[in-house]
Amino acid sequence: xRLPLSASDLRAIAxxxxxxxxxxxxxxxxxxxxxxxxxxxxxxVVGYFERETLDPIxxxxxxxxxxxxxxx
Numbered sequence: 001x002r003l004p005l006s007a008s009d010l011r012a013i014a015x016x017x018x019x020x021x022x023x024x025x026x027x028x029x030x031x032x033x034x035x036x037x038x039x040x041x042x043x044x045v046v047g048y049f050e051r052e053t054l055d056p057i058x059x060x061x062x063x064x065x066x067x068x069x070x071x072x
Contacts, residue, residue, distance in 0.1 A: 005039070005046060005068075012040040013066055017049055020064055027051060027062040037066065 005013070016037070020026045035049040047069055053062040 009040050009046075013037055013047075017064065017066055020049065022063045027064055028059040030059065035064070 020035075026032055033051070036045050037047045037049060038044065039046045048067050049064045050067050051059075051062050051064055053059055055061065
């Protein structure tokens, strides 16, 4: 059963995203792809941190954002 994310879940996800969002070693690394986000205090995948960039060839402006939607 899919349950909605609570405000505290969203804060925990945002706190996890903040240190990697624009970190060049992560955001600009082509080896690192989509990162699964597990529900805080749970086991189900609730979404992903996905890289976005204005130029898929040049990752200099790359960043990660949260995309909701998971397996459960």
